[in-house]
Amino acid sequence: MIKLENISKIYPPKLHALEDASLSISQGEFIAIMGKSGSGKSTLMNIIGFLDKPTTGHMTFLSQDVKALTQTELANLRLREIGFVFQNFNLLPRLNAWRNVALPMAYAKLPRQKRKENAFQLSTARASRLN
16 A cells, blocks of 8 residues: 655755665555654655655655645545544634534534534544543
């Protein structure tokens, strides 16, 4: 599903944030990226999530060359195919929990009623696992 080959990221003037990283993630596979501070974890996640481009190397997603995709195509892939679990949650404080859960579904243009149903299902599924 995602394949990175010899990915490097250099920020000007000469900050090597990531050097020669290779990684393959299969569909349905869960991974954790761990390492000490400054080891390139955030840079790698930004590249995997199409938020940043590597300086060198090759990346494919669903057998597509990521370099060949437009910004709109990358945004659509982020919307429909990529999910992030942030360390510090990144919730919008002005929205309640359900609205935070439903927000990505609004971007995906799901009807309001479907967003409410999905948010409810997600919250009750989570609650049942906690009990």
